Amino acid sequence: MGNSxxxxxxxxxSRTKLVYAGRTPEEQFGFVNTPIYRGSTxxxxxxxxxxxxxxxxxxGTKGTPTTQALExxxxxxxxxxxxxLAPTGLAAVTIALMTxxxxxxxxxxxxxxxxxxxxxxxxxxxxxxxxxxxxDPAIGAGIEALIRPNTRAILVEAPGSQSxxxxxxxxxxxxxxxxxxxxxxxxxxxxxxxxxPHERGVDLAVEAGTKYLSGHSDLMxxxxxxxxxxxxxxxxxxxxxxxxxxxEDCFLALRGLRTMELRLREAERQGxxxxxxxxxxPEVREVLHPALPxxxxxxxxxxxxxxxxxxxxxxxxxxSQQAVDxxxxxxxxxxxxxxxGGYESLVIPFDCKSYRTATTWAxxxxxxxxxxxxxxxxxxxxxxxxxxxxxxxxx
Ligand SMILES: *Cc1c(COP(=O)(O)O)cnc(C)c1O
Numbered sequence: 001m002g003n004s005x006x007x008x009x010x011x012x013x014s015r016t017k018l019v020y021a022g023r024t025p026e027e028q029f030g031f032v033n034t035p036i037y038r039g040s041t042x043x044x045x046x047x048x049x050x051x052x053x054x055x056x057x058x059x060g061t062k063g064t065p066t067t068q069a070l071e072x073x074x075x076x077x078x079x080x081x082x083x084x085l086a087p088t089g090l091a092a093v094t095i096a097l098m099t100x101x102x103x104x105x106x107x108x109x110x111x112x113x114x115x116x117x118x119x120x121x122x123x124x125x126x127x128x129x130x131x132x133x134x135x136d137p138a139i140g141a142g143i144e145a146l147i148r149p150n151t152r153a154i155l156v157e158a159p160g161s162q163s164x165x166x167x168x169x170x171x172x173x174x175x176x177x178x179x180x181x182x183x184x185x186x187x188x189x190x191x192x193x194x195x196x197p198h199e200r201g202v203d204l205a206v207e208a209g210t211k212y213l214s215g216h217s218d219l220m221x222x223x224x225x226x227x228x229x230x231x232x233x234x235x236x237x238x239x240x241x242x243x244x245x246x247x248e249d250c251f252l253a254l255r256g257l258r259t260m261e262l263r264l265r266e267a268e269r270q271g272x273x274x275x276x277x278x279x280x281x282p283e284v285r286e287v288l289h290p291a292l293p294x295x296x297x298x299x300x301x302x303x304x305x306x307x308x309x310x311x312x313x314x315x316x317x318x319x320s321q322q323a324v325d326x327x328x329x330x331x332x333x334x335x336x337x338x339x340x341g342g343y344e345s346l347v348i349p350f351d352c353k354s355y356r357t358a359t360t361w362a363x364x365x366x367x368x369x370x371x372x373x374x375x376x377x378x379x380x381x382x383x384x385x386x387x388x389x390x391x392x393x394x395x
Contacts, residue, residue: 006076014077014193015261022073022254027065036251037064061242070250073257074207078192079199080225084238085245089208092222093117093186094124096204099230099237100153100182103129107153108146110167111358112137112160114186118355121155134358137165138296144175151179156202157186158195159297162350162369163361164288164313166297169304173201182230188212193264194307198227204234211341212309215256215263218342219249263343263374267310271372277381278314278370283388285365288313310372311340313350315363319395324349324366327391333375333383340371345380347371 009017028034040060044050057063063071067085074083086092097120101107109121111134121132135146137160154176158167169185176183185202187195191212197205207213209221222245226234268291275289287294289312290301301308316324328336334347348369352361372380 006072009076017076018073018258018261021076022069022071022257024065024069034065034069034251034254036247037066038247039064061244062239064247066247066250066254067245070254070257073254074192074223075225077257078205078207078225079196080205081228081231082235083223083225084234085209085250086222086224086238086243087245087249088220089188089206089210089222090114090116090120091243092206092208092224093184094120095222095234095238095241095243096184096206096224097121097125097153097155098241099204099224099226099234100184101125101128101130102152104150105130105152106148106150107132107155108135108143108151109133109155110135110137110157110160111356112163112165112167112352113155113157114161114188115355117155117157117186134356136359137167139172140168141171141175143172144179147175147179147181151181153182153184155184155186159189159290159301161186162313162367163352164290164295164297166290166295166300168300169195169200169202176203177201189309189311190305190307191260191264191309192225193261194268194309195305198225200304203227203230208341209253209256210339212260212264212267213253213256214341215260216252216342217339217344219252221245221249221253264307264309266374267372268307270374270377271308271310271312273377274370274372274380275312277377277384281388283316283319283391284314285317286315286363288315309341311369313367313369315367316365318365319391321366323391323394324368326394327387328368330387330390331383333380334370342371343374345371345373345375 042057071083086095107130109132156167173183182203184204185197186206187197188208188211205225207223209223275287278284279287290297291308334345350367350369
């Protein structure tokens with residue numbers, strides 16, 4: 001097979017790469033997919049191999065053919081030198097932060113970060129004597145003014161969790177490079193398909209595989225990919241913690257990977273259709289979706305991103321909490337629950353006010369985050385329409 005190594009696939013487009021990456025049928029008796037390898041002990045063939053620790057696989061925590069398949073596929077997709085697999089997306093965030101930071105260091109982190117990442121910084125990094133300064137996601141090259149002699153990492157996320165602010169990642173990365181600071185990006189929303197992180201200057205890119213890589217709300221996984229500069233340090237930190245992902249979850253992620261482009265393209269199409277529909281509703285004050293020209297970060301999105309996914313937020317015109325609750329309870333086709341990236345539509349109310357420190361959150365009405373699934377958009381709209389009627393009756 002002419003496409004059997006990543007070097008020969010370099011010229012191929014990502015959609016084709018997704019079909020071939022990480023597969024080694026010749027090593028799996030011809031079977032198309034790498035099966036689930038379970039195991040702790042790996043037997044060495046002889047004493048010399050044991051002393052030299054030379055075999056490709058040496059222990060369960062150090063990788064199996066299943067994890068190797070997913071790691072190499074993800075590295076290829078992300079344009080990375082290497083990838084490590086963690087049991088959850090949040091574990092991937094923490095491994096990335098601990099790769100770059102040591103006691104006494106200073107971290108700059110976006111005020112729009114995924115909230116549990118903020119809790120890790122405030123709750124654990126602080127105990128390790130790492131100080132975090134939260135910054136306005138709109139800061140761009142202005143981040144240089146916040147850099148101290150001990151600033152060692154910048155945590156970016158675009159668009160922002162819940163609130164969807166964009167960030168000028170290339171500008172921030174250029175400043176970071178000048179000061180030899182590690183840029184860590186939570187790239188879960190776009191995935192490497194819609195934002196090639198390392199090409200844009202990111203050193204360590206985090207993906208919650210729980211979301212679009214899984215695609216079916218049935219597994220938890222985190223991935224950290226690294227460029228050449230950070231790959232060794234990432235692997236070393238990862239090995240110290242042995243915070244590895246489970247074999248079934250890696251297998252399911254590999255299965256999800258093969259259709260990720262198709263699912264994302266549909267999430268983009270359907271997400272945009274729903275975003276435009278919301279924008280035309282009298283109950284809706286604002287739609288926070290970076291692919292809409294009305295979005296404050298639209299130009300950055302257009303310049304740096306190759307697509308948008310199916311997660312966005314809306315701000316309602318002012319209405320009582322009781323009316324919002326009546327709306328949520330009246331929905332039949334939108335589940336209420338955390339996480340996203342599956343095939344089913346979800347909604348969750350949110351309020352960033354309680355935890356933001358660098359920016360003010362005053363959107364002018366109740367905020368709801370929607371994950372648009374694969375249902376028929378007309379059914380979703382009918383469902384929302386009847387729920388809006390109930391909301392108006394309560395208002
Ligand atoms: C969900 C999510 C995570 C964490 O993933 P888990 O697998 O749930 O721990 C991290 N970052 C972002 C942006 C997320 O949406």
